[in-house]
Amino acid sequence: MKYMGSKRAMLTNGLGTLISKEVNNYARFVDLFSGASFVSWFVAENNQIPVLAIDLQKYSTTLAGAVISRTQAFDSSALVESWITKSAKKRNSSKLWKKSRELSKHGSDIASYVHESRELCSIKSKIGPIWNAYGGHYFSPEQALTFDYLLENLPTNEEERILCLAACISSASECVASPGHTAQPFQPTVGAGKFILESWGKDPLARCKINLEFLSGKHAFVKGDTITDDAQNILNQLRPTDLVFIDPPYSGVQYSRFYHVLETIARNTKSVNVDGVGRYPALTERPQSKFSNKGQSFAALKELLVGIANQGSTIIFTFPSDETSNGLSGDLVIDIASEWFNVQNNTSIHGNFSTLGGNNDNRDARKKSSELILLFKPR
Numbered sequence: 041m042k043y044m045g046s047k048r049a050m051l052t053n054g055l056g057t058l059i060s061k062e063v064n065n066y067a068r069f070v071d072l073f074s075g076a077s078f079v080s081w082f083v084a085e086n087n088q089i090p091v092l093a094i095d096l097q098k099y100s101t102t103l104a105g106a107v108i109s110r111t112q113a114f115d116s117s118a119l120v121e122s123w124i125t126k127s128a129k130k131r132n133s134s135k136l137w138k139k140s141r142e143l144s145k146h147g148s149d150i151a152s153y154v155h156e157s158r159e160l161c162s163i164k165s166k167i168g169p170i171w172n173a174y175g176g177h178y179f180s181p182e183q184a185l186t187f188d189y190l191l192e193n194l195p196t197n198e199e200e201r202i203l204c205l206a207a208c209i210s211s212a213s214e215c216v217a218s219p220g221h222t223a224q225p226f227q228p229t230v231g232a233g234k235f236i237l238e239s240w241g242k243d244p245l246a247r248c249k250i251n252l253e254f255l256s257g258k259h260a261f262v263k264g265d266t267i268t269d270d271a272q273n274i275l276n277q278l279r280p281t282d283l284v285f286i287d288p289p290y291s292g293v294q295y296s297r298f299y300h301v302l303e304t305i306a307r308n309t310k311s312v313n314v315d316g317v318g319r320y321p322a323l324t325e326r327p328q329s330k331f332s333n334k335g336q337s338f339a340a341l342k343e344l345l346v347g348i349a350n351q352g353s354t355i356i357f358t359f360p361s362d363e364t365s366n367g368l369s370g371d372l373v374i375d376i377a378s379e380w381f382n383v384q385n386n387t388s389i390h391g392n393f394s395t396l397g398g399n400n401d402n403r404d405a406r407k408k409s410s411e412l413i414l415l416f417k418p419r
């Protein structure tokens with residue numbers, strides 16, 4: 041899964057080595073901003089300590105929990121039959137599926153295919169939230185209905201359910217017709233129409249099977265846990281024996297604006313009200329982070345570091361060295377942390393980093409920058 045600010049690449053470029061060197065000295069690893077959970081998975085799969093993954097968004101903690109809350113690989117072959125095949129059978133006998141299939145035999149006119157898809161997906165469905173909210177926009181009618189049947193038929197057993205839900209989240213991020221994330225769907229213009237057809241041509245069932253098999257094969261050594269909340273609210277649970285990983289947002293735009301489609305899947309309520317071209321749920325339904333608000337980010341960072349210092353935990357912190365769009369910078373992080381911590385590692389990784397929300401019309405979507413990997417030990 042592609043994720044803004046993901047540390048997947050950095051794990052093989054300095055971060056993984058530092059974590060592996062440090063982690064043996066601690067009783068627990070706490071990933072305070074777990075995102076696509078690559079770091080949580082990495083630690084849980086390779087070390088004999090539990091991982092606690094925290095994020096504001098439920099899709100993130102679902103992805104983390106699907107791996108770190110299990111201590112054995114799972115044989116997913118039975119689930120393919122009892123979940124994916126069963127969902128497909130129910131879907132295939134529905135009226136909306138037949139209409140969606142007919143519509144997909146469209147001519148070469150992408151604009152009318154998209155327009156008619158939006159019309160079709162305005163028919164009320166009680167199956168799940170995706171059809172009415174995102175069908176004809178982020179997903180084809182066939183894809184939207186498929187996701188709804190997959191969500192409706194999730195297993196009831198908690199271990200199986202979280203695996204299947206995580207497989208849906210990963211698959212949706214692979215199928216979605218939008219550039220890299222889910223802030224705006226592609227529109228059927230001369231330039232972007234082909235991207236809609238490419239995305240809408242992807243089969244959610246096949247993707248879910250692949251993602252289910254991938255996730256089922258992964259597991260922790262020691263059972264971990266997840267919390268969906270503001271990192272600030274769990275600081276009193278931290279201990280001196282914790283190694284805390286901090287990879288906060290560096291964008292002035294909220295993650296919940298970019299990933300609302302995945303959040304809708306993770307929450308899996310029967311329906312969701314959406315608005316505008318981006319099909320956003322109401323602001324009250326989209327978690328807001330002080331770290332993505334330029335006016336609040338400095339105070340939030342300081343509060344976080346003081347809170348962790350009070351608990352006596354050690355921190356590995358990653359952040360771009362230069363100023364980012366939320367007004368923070370790696371140098372500022374070092375300045376603030378130095379008051380309570382000894383800075384014991386300060387490595388700079390050079391690369392092309394996403395500007396998170398930039399696009400090629402106004403500013404470069406990726407720009408050359410360097411990102412710091414910092415180790416803060418309490419004084």
Ligand SMILES: C[S@@+](CC[C@H](N)C(=O)[O-])C[C@H]1O[C@@H](n2cnc3c(N)ncnc32)[C@H](O)[C@@H]1O
Pocket residue numbers: 043044045046047048072073074075076077078079094095096097100269270271272287288289290295329330331
């Ligand atoms: C840079 S991403 C983390 C990427 C992650 N390390 C990875 O490798 O995939 C930042 C994450 O912080 C989360 N977030 C933002 N504010 C938060 C807060 N106050 N508490 C917890 N999580 C927060 C966002 O939802 C986002 O997933």
